[in-house]
Amino acid sequence: xxxxxxxxxxxxxxxxxxxxxEGVIYLDGNSLGVLPAHVPSRMAEVIKDQWGTSLVRGWxxxxxxxxxxxxxxxxxxxxxxxxxxxxxxxSTSINVFKVLSAALTMRSDRKVILSDNGNFPTDLYVxxxxxxxxxxxxxxxxxxxxxxxxxLGDDIAxxxxxxxxxxxxRRHDMKALTAKAHQHGVIAIWDLAHSAGAVPVDLDGAKxxxxxxxxxKYLNGGPGAPAFLYVAERHHGALNPALTGWMxxxxxxxxxxxxxxxxxxxxxxxxxPPILSLSALDAALDVFDDVDMDTVHRKSVSLCDLFIKEVExxxxxxxxxxxxxxxxxxxxxxxxxxxxxxxxxxxxxxxVIGDFRAPDIARFGFTPLYLSHADVVxxxxxxxxxxxxxxxxxxxxxxxxxxT
Amino acid sequence: xxxxxxxxxxxxxxxxxxxxxEGVIYLDGNSLGVLPAHVPSRMAEVIKDQWGTSLVRGWxxxxxxxxxxxxxxxxxxxxxxxxxxxxxxxSTSINVFKVLSAALTMRSDRKVILSDNGNFPTDLYVxxxxxxxxxxxxxxxxxxxxxxxxxLGDDIAxxxxxxxxxxxxRRHDMKALTAKAHQHGVIAIWDLAHSAGAVPVDLDGAKxxxxxxxxxKYLNGGPGAPAFLYVAERHHGALNPALTGWMxxxxxxxxxxxxxxxxxxxxxxxxxPPILSLSALDAALDVFDDVDMDTVHRKSVSLCDLFIKEVExxxxxxxxxxxxxxxxxxxxxxxxxxxxxxxxxxxxxxxVIGDFRAPDIARFGFTPLYLSHADVVxxxxxxxxxxxxxxxxxxxxxxxxxxT
Numbered sequence: 001x002x003x004x005x006x007x008x009x010x011x012x013x014x015x016x017x018x019x020x021x022e023g024v025i026y027l028d029g030n031s032l033g034v035l036p037a038h039v040p041s042r043m044a045e046v047i048k049d050q051w052g053t054s055l056v057r058g059w060x061x062x063x064x065x066x067x068x069x070x071x072x073x074x075x076x077x078x079x080x081x082x083x084x085x086x087x088x089x090x091s092t093s094i095n096v097f098k099v100l101s102a103a104l105t106m107r108s109d110r111k112v113i114l115s116d117n118g119n120f121p122t123d124l125y126v127x128x129x130x131x132x133x134x135x136x137x138x139x140x141x142x143x144x145x146x147x148x149x150x151x152l153g154d155d156i157a158x159x160x161x162x163x164x165x166x167x168x169x170r171r172h173d174m175k176a177l178t179a180k181a182h183q184h185g186v187i188a189i190w191d192l193a194h195s196a197g198a199v200p201v202d203l204d205g206a207k208x209x210x211x212x213x214x215x216x217k218y219l220n221g222g223p224g225a226p227a228f229l230y231v232a233e234r235h236h237g238a239l240n241p242a243l244t245g246w247m248x249x250x251x252x253x254x255x256x257x258x259x260x261x262x263x264x265x266x267x268x269x270x271x272x273p274p275i276l277s278l279s280a281l282d283a284a285l286d287v288f289d290d291v292d293m294d295t296v297h298r299k300s301v302s303l304c305d306l307f308i309k310e311v312e313x314x315x316x317x318x319x320x321x322x323x324x325x326x327x328x329x330x331x332x333x334x335x336x337x338x339x340x341x342x343x344x345x346x347x348x349x350x351x352v353i354g355d356f357r358a359p360d361i362a363r364f365g366f367t368p369l370y371l372s373h374a375d376v377v378x379x380x381x382x383x384x385x386x387x388x389x390x391x392x393x394x395x396x397x398x399x400x401x402x403x404t
Numbered sequence: 405x406x407x408x409x410x411x412x413x414x415x416x417x418x419x420x421x422x423x424x425x426e427g428v429i430y431l432d433g434n435s436l437g438v439l440p441a442h443v444p445s446r447m448a449e450v451i452k453d454q455w456g457t458s459l460v461r462g463w464x465x466x467x468x469x470x471x472x473x474x475x476x477x478x479x480x481x482x483x484x485x486x487x488x489x490x491x492x493x494x495s496t497s498i499n500v501f502k503v504l505s506a507a508l509t510m511r512s513d514r515k516v517i518l519s520d521n522g523n524f525p526t527d528l529y530v531x532x533x534x535x536x537x538x539x540x541x542x543x544x545x546x547x548x549x550x551x552x553x554x555x556l557g558d559d560i561a562x563x564x565x566x567x568x569x570x571x572x573x574r575r576h577d578m579k580a581l582t583a584k585a586h587q588h589g590v591i592a593i594w595d596l597a598h599s600a601g602a603v604p605v606d607l608d609g610a611k612x613x614x615x616x617x618x619x620x621k622y623l624n625g626g627p628g629a630p631a632f633l634y635v636a637e638r639h640h641g642a643l644n645p646a647l648t649g650w651m652x653x654x655x656x657x658x659x660x661x662x663x664x665x666x667x668x669x670x671x672x673x674x675x676x677p678p679i680l681s682l683s684a685l686d687a688a689l690d691v692f693d694d695v696d697m698d699t700v701h702r703k704s705v706s707l708c709d710l711f712i713k714e715v716e717x718x719x720x721x722x723x724x725x726x727x728x729x730x731x732x733x734x735x736x737x738x739x740x741x742x743x744x745x746x747x748x749x750x751x752x753x754x755x756v757i758g759d760f761r762a763p764d765i766a767r768f769g770f771t772p773l774y775l776s777h778a779d780v781v782x783x784x785x786x787x788x789x790x791x792x793x794x795x796x797x798x799x800x801x802x803x804x805x806x807x808t
């Protein structure tokens with residue numbers, strides 16, 4: 001049955017586009033994507049032929065100066081964003097600050113930022129830091145994910161949520177929540193960290209106002225790859241950036257003393273873009289050129305469904321926390337297990353790489369571009385073996401590392 | 405005489421540490437540093453062996469998580485900053501926002517940010533954007549560089565200036581200005597973009613409060629390399645970051661909903677660090693391991709003095725705008741020429757790469773680690789030839805490019 005699924009997999013050959021290490025079943029592409037096989041040679045070219053040979057002329061000769069917009073447009077295709085509405089650069093955290101400060105300026109008559117406790121903490125930290133900085137009575141209201149809709153009201157300035165919960169994998173209904181937000185005059189900000197490159201996203205279709213997302217998860221841009229941000233075209237004219245750097249200036253090379261915002265999404269740029277990291281992300285996006293997100297998502301559902309079924313039948317001591325319904329989840333599956341940390345370390349030692357999210361979540365990401373159904377079954381078998389033989393109880397697996 | 409200078413140059417062999425293109429005299433290391441020769445192989449290792457093989461385990465196995473602090477400490481040695489007071493990451497513009505917002509919070513009873521019109525525009529843009537965002541009556545007061553001292557008074561919250569003027573090369577007296585600022589209770593922020601790696605800087609000795617700087621100029625970290633920021637140790641306890649991302653959290657992997665600032669400089673971190681770009685900067689810093697900044701500076705003075713003498717004797721139509729006195733200048737030399745843009749394009753066409761700064765400045769940077777006195781004389785000869793033969797008047801050299 002598993003062989004049949006793999007035989008019918010139209011994305012099966014995509015695995016060759018990645019440089020997967022031997023002996024590893026990698027179920028953590030939602031934390032750090034796998035190295036695409038062509039990225040090392042592309043980066044050697046960028047480093048030697050672009051930086052080394054062109055030197056400062058590279059800004060013109062290789063059009064480094066517009067790389068953030070070019071990469072942004074490529075990501076835009078994957079998330080339903082019109083060309084010119086996405087720009088790559090900075091970190092997700094910085095981009096949250098950029099879009100949230102812009103949104104609060106647009107809706108300055110209201111003071112409540114609505115989010116949920118399934119949001120990734122950095123988004124909440126950035127929001128609370130911004131509220132403190134503004135010192136204008138803003139409140140960050142954090143509710144349960146299923147209470148977001150009920151909390152949308154005429155007092156809310158901005159709804160800022162992550163579509164796919166980093167821990168549970170639960171996926172919000174972007175279109176419905178955005179529509180409801182708009183009924184109340186609320187600006188909708190979506191964090192696509194666990195969505196972009198994994199599930200179909202239609203920002204323009206959902207009429208989202210702003211979005212941010214991550215370059216190093218399903219987009220495979222490398223560790224700490226630049227993030228991206230989206231601003232709906234209808235807001236470009238009134239957009240008031242708080243981080244006003246020279247790359248967002250109308251004429252950066254006029255070196256005027258006064259800031260004049262550039263038009264369009266360019267206005268959201270700040271400093272000089274990190275060309276090496278951006279080039280790696282740019283190259284990594286090549287693997288998406290000939291795939292559409294619906295195909296990717298169909299395979300994601302198939303892999304996740306199979307993993308849930310295999311684990312539940314083999315390991316009843318693990319409690320599924322991810323929704324069973326594929327229409328309300330992302331591309332990772334999480335199980336609760338009190339000794340989840342040690343369990344994950346034991347799994348990693350046997351070559352099944354997932355990760356742990358405090359306090360007790362073992363998390364497994366399924367990247368349709370490089371995983372097979374056979375990988376899924378093998379991972380479940382190894383998991384079962386660890387549980388049956390209680391190898392996770394060994395002391396070595398309980399030693400905490402800096403990054404979990 | 406030139407041969408004697410090069411023969412006596414203790415840094416002459418450092419040139420071999422760089423991969424300089426054939427036929428180029430590179431006088432733009434103050435815009436984008438040259439590729440150090442070992443960086444391509446180091447980056448191949450980071451990409452293939454770290455990202456490719458370790459995957460997400462790299463955060464622990466290669467200690468990526470602390471790379472910003474490690475790189476910061478290496479930069480700290482070059483700028484007189486104690487270990488633990490510098491962190492690398494983000495862009496200079498973002499770092500200006502971070503330190504300026506922290507400084508304004510510390511001195512919230514005052515509303516004036518003092519800067520000068522020789523500051524790099526992005527610093528001014530960031531300051532005006534922050535003032536607008538705060539909406540608390542802050543004023544950005546921009547004066548002539550030689551009027552900064554006289555404008556320091558009890559109404560000034562923060563003095564935010566760039567030590568070496570990106571256009572003219574004029575260098576402020578960091579120690580004296582900081583002391584004067586402190587007499588008036590003014591917080592001193594220094595931008596070291598054109599200082600770090602070029603002139604001796606002693607942040608701790610000068611009792612500077614905050615500093616920022618650039619990784620891609622004299623530090624040779626690659627196009628758009630991560631920047632750095634410094635906070636004097638005495639301020640660490642009271643430091644109030646405005647950009648509160650998870651990497652500045654006391655326990656990022658506890659995934660708490662509430663922000664609790666980390667101790668020390670870690671608090672100024674925000675998002676996930678761009679490991680590829682940071683690794684290139686880290687590798688590039690190796691070339692500084694066995695040199696001290698006084699030696700570097702002595703050669704810088706010698707190269708700049710020689711260039712001024714050669715150009716002034718050969719090209720009287722160029723007007724020197726950089727101070728003749730080495731104690732008040734950085735490591736670049738600028739000349740005013742009405743057709744400076746076309747002149748620079750003609751120079752670049754003949755392999756002498758400097759740059760142009762609007763409206764009429766031809767700018768030449770002298771990086772002591774890879775330039776010889778013979779390069780300096782040859783560059784002046786080529787410049788003279790272009791002026792004598794009026795080749796800069798050709799139309800092709802007047803075509804404006806995006807990046808000047």
